[in-house]
Amino acid sequence: MTATLPRTLRALALCLLLAGSAALGVPLPTDGTNRPSALHEIVIPAGTYVPLQRSLKDAPQIPVAAFLLADRPITNAEFLAFVTAQPAWRRSRVSPLFADASYLGHWIDDLTPGPNAPLDAPVVRVSWFAARAYARSLSQRLPTTAEWELAAAAGYTRPDGKNDPDLQRDLYAWLARPVPAILPSVTTPRPNLYGVRGLHGLVWEWVDDFNTALVTGESRADAGLDRDLFCGAGAIGAKEMTDYAAFMRQALRSSLQANNTTTSLGFRCARDLSPSAPPAP
Amino acid sequence: MRSYLRLLPFAFASCVFTSGLSLANEGPTDAKGKVVLPAAVSALPIEQAVLTSPPHVPPPIERKHAARVVINLEVTEVVAKLSDGVEYTFWTYGGTVPGSFIRIREGDVVEFHLNNHPSSKLPHNIDLHAVNGSGGGASSTFTAPGHSSQFTFQALNPGLFVYHCATAPVPMHIGNGMYGLILVEPKEGLPVVDKEYYVMQGEFYTTGKYGEEGLQSFDMAKAIDERPPYIVFNGAVGSLVGDKALQAKVGETVRIFFGVGGPNVTSSFHIIGEIFDRVYPEAGLGLPNAHVQTTLVPSGGATMVEFKVDVPGTFILVDHSLTRAFNKGALGMLKVEGPEDRVIYSGKEIDAVYLGAQAQAGSDSAKRETELKAKIAAQIKTNPAIAELTKEMRIEKGQQVYMGLCFACHMGDGKGLPGAFPPLAGSDYMLADRDRSIRIVLKGLVGPVTVNGKKFDSAMPPQEAVLTDAQIADVLTYVYNTWGNTGDAFTSTQVKALRNAPH
Numbered sequence: 021m022t023a024t025l026p027r028t029l030r031a032l033a034l035c036l037l038l039a040g041s042a043a044l045g046v047p048l049p050t051d052g053t054n055r056p057s058a059l060h061e062i063v064i065p066a067g068t069y070v071p072l073q074r075s076l077k078d079a080p081q082i083p084v085a086a087f088l089l090a091d092r093p094i095t096n097a098e099f100l101a102f103v104t105a106q107p108a109w110r111r112s113r114v115s116p117l118f119a120d121a122s123y124l125g126h127w128i129d130d131l132t133p134g135p136n137a138p139l140d141a142p143v144v145r146v147s148w149f150a151a152r153a154y155a156r157s158l159s160q161r162l163p164t165t166a167e168w169e170l171a172a173a174a175g176y177t178r179p180d181g182k183n184d185p186d187l188q189r190d191l192y193a194w195l196a197r198p199v200p201a202i203l204p205s206v207t208t209p210r211p212n213l214y215g216v217r218g219l220h221g222l223v224w225e226w227v228d229d230f231n232t233a234l235v236t237g238e239s240r241a242d243a244g245l246d247r248d249l250f251c252g253a254g255a256i257g258a259k260e261m262t263d264y265a266a267f268m269r270q271a272l273r274s275s276l277q278a279n280n281t282t283t284s285l286g287f288r289c290a291r292d293l294s295p296s297a298p299p300a301p
Numbered sequence: 302m303r304s305y306l307r308l309l310p311f312a313f314a315s316c317v318f319t320s321g322l323s324l325a326n327e328g329p330t331d332a333k334g335k336v337v338l339p340a341a342v343s344a345l346p347i348e349q350a351v352l353t354s355p356p357h358v359p360p361p362i363e364r365k366h367a368a369r370v371v372i373n374l375e376v377t378e379v380v381a382k383l384s385d386g387v388e389y390t391f392w393t394y395g396g397t398v399p400g401s402f403i404r405i406r407e408g409d410v411v412e413f414h415l416n417n418h419p420s421s422k423l424p425h426n427i428d429l430h431a432v433n434g435s436g437g438g439a440s441s442t443f444t445a446p447g448h449s450s451q452f453t454f455q456a457l458n459p460g461l462f463v464y465h466c467a468t469a470p471v472p473m474h475i476g477n478g479m480y481g482l483i484l485v486e487p488k489e490g491l492p493v494v495d496k497e498y499y500v501m502q503g504e505f506y507t508t509g510k511y512g513e514e515g516l517q518s519f520d521m522a523k524a525i526d527e528r529p530p531y532i533v534f535n536g537a538v539g540s541l542v543g544d545k546a547l548q549a550k551v552g553e554t555v556r557i558f559f560g561v562g563g564p565n566v567t568s569s570f571h572i573i574g575e576i577f578d579r580v581y582p583e584a585g586l587g588l589p590n591a592h593v594q595t596t597l598v599p600s601g602g603a604t605m606v607e608f609k610v611d612v613p614g615t616f617i618l619v620d621h622s623l624t625r626a627f628n629k630g631a632l633g634m635l636k637v638e639g640p641e642d643r644v645i646y647s648g649k650e651i652d653a654v655y656l657g658a659q660a661q662a663g664s665d666s667a668k669r670e671t672e673l674k675a676k677i678a679a680q681i682k683t684n685p686a687i688a689e690l691t692k693e694m695r696i697e698k699g700q701q702v703y704m705g706l707c708f709a710c711h712m713g714d715g716k717g718l719p720g721a722f723p724p725l726a727g728s729d730y731m732l733a734d735r736d737r738s739i740r741i742v743l744k745g746l747v748g749p750v751t752v753n754g755k756k757f758d759s760a761m762p763p764q765e766a767v768l769t770d771a772q773i774a775d776v777l778t779y780v781y782n783t784w785g786n787t788g789d790a791f792t793s794t795q796v797k798a799l800r801n802a803p804h
Contacts, residue, residue, distance in 0.1 A: 122419065122447050189518075192508070196390045196518035198378045199420050224422075264521045267470040268423060275424030275445040275468075282446040284422050 352401035384538035398536025400481030419447035459487035461584035480562030495553035503562035504529035541633030551639025563600030692790035699779025726784035
């Protein structure tokens, strides 16, 4: 429905969105940052992450400290505010080193998301560099693979999402459908146990260390482990072969370069949980 | 922070490599740049490969020399029909399952472009079994959505080869339809045939059971357990049926390029009513096997079968592991038109009643048959359940009783003797009361009765000491079903009940 709104209404909607957040008492950006409205940070409790694949040099388990994670991906509205404030990240100005030719390709122009990019839909076609710059602009960062996977391991109602039949059904149903031309609102996915939405079943998401997933200079030099994920060899060195969705996330991450963008790849922000950075209300 | 530092050299490296080149070159990691071909190879003519959708095959290669062949294959994720009312999101090479058929010649140098459509959700690659090299091309073609990869290989080995996606989790990529065939024609070419077709078998692991309607999802648990609800030819139930059936004319020689994508299930490929004149086992190009009924094709393997069609008809392609054909969809059709040859195959000539075989008298089998019959007769005699015989048998036995006992008074035609013994044929008195008839046979009858309006006054002796219950049931069934009389069979049980009843 919102997709059919004309541009002027859409711009108006953005204004209302920002005005609304002011009315709710969330301060509008005045310090050069663009803290998104109506976005909450959730405390993800400390845990451990078992990498899908590892070399003998890698630890079998990675301890993950408690951290703060956005309860949903970044929207087109939020990214529009970012590129408005930082012209270097506009589609027409961004360096090809930092974003490929399809960067924000579904937007009408630099500052108009348009009908194919509803304001409340997750922003996609953004590069790792752009996502990282966005997070930095808010003094935040992208979650690490370990953090992201730890938060995403939870089901809707139980900590072990692998054994949550509802989550598994929704996850594989999403995988079974092509990317829609117009993505739905970030509020549509059902929140998981921690109250985080959209880790599964909305868009793929960048992680800070995406390029450690598979082929790196280091790993190719490591003759003891061929990390190529091809064919049956994909199971070599893998600890858990039955989580196909995890393999797909890993395959996607390892297929990407930092300037790449795709129609189903967005991001969300994270922060350290420390006395110097208390959680947002 | 650590990861950021790791990325920096990469970014600079990218800068160096792309300077002077088009910045649109944003291929996946570790691109090495284009191969420098030796002058002899560079001099080869360049041609674009013709790709076809199943069940069609590109025409045979006419040229007698190697070429540089450019192949563009696009990966798309599409929703299409798996069966009536059942949809599935297929991951495809060229928009079809199986993917486009590729035909090249031994010695060709192939420049292969894998293009992953921007709307794809996932990265994909391609492992061509025709390639000698790491991953069969997979390690050179790992391609993010909206990107394109290029690599070059030389077709060293002739034969028919499977290609497939080899991205983890590979069973899901193949299970969603990412496979096809590439034919590397030997330098001398393949034997000339009249028709060539392209068929591949593969299984689908849907969440719903076979035939459950709606858009189905991939079921990981069923895939791991290798329990596919669908095993089909060319990507859908009924893809080679009806007006989509393969076609040939009587006298033509047909070649089928048959492959199995899997990901797990092998095929016992068979065509009902057609013998393969030649099978190239596992699609190897050594001497073919002759006169083969069923050929085993491994998952990730292929075969070539050739046969002349001699007579018209519809010939059914199946996986002869037959529940797959009967219950899971592995069925196709080859329709052959042309004149009949009733010497080769007559069709049904005669439909006649068959009475069973008769053994020669005095033979061992005849003796055994006699012994068996005696055994059965003895068992029937001692078994009251079996002794409840059919009406026809009772009538036959009852006739023997009647002729031995009742015949003298009631006569052979059942009309009795006027004035002395009453008739049974059409007897209103007898037909009016079945129990009374049983009692009369058991206990006899003395005194006047009126039968069909005529009075009789004589005596009938009781038979209860003479006849068994079965014999009485038999004889009554006989008289109640002869000379125009009709009635149900009498049973021993009915007789027994009245024999013991107080009188």
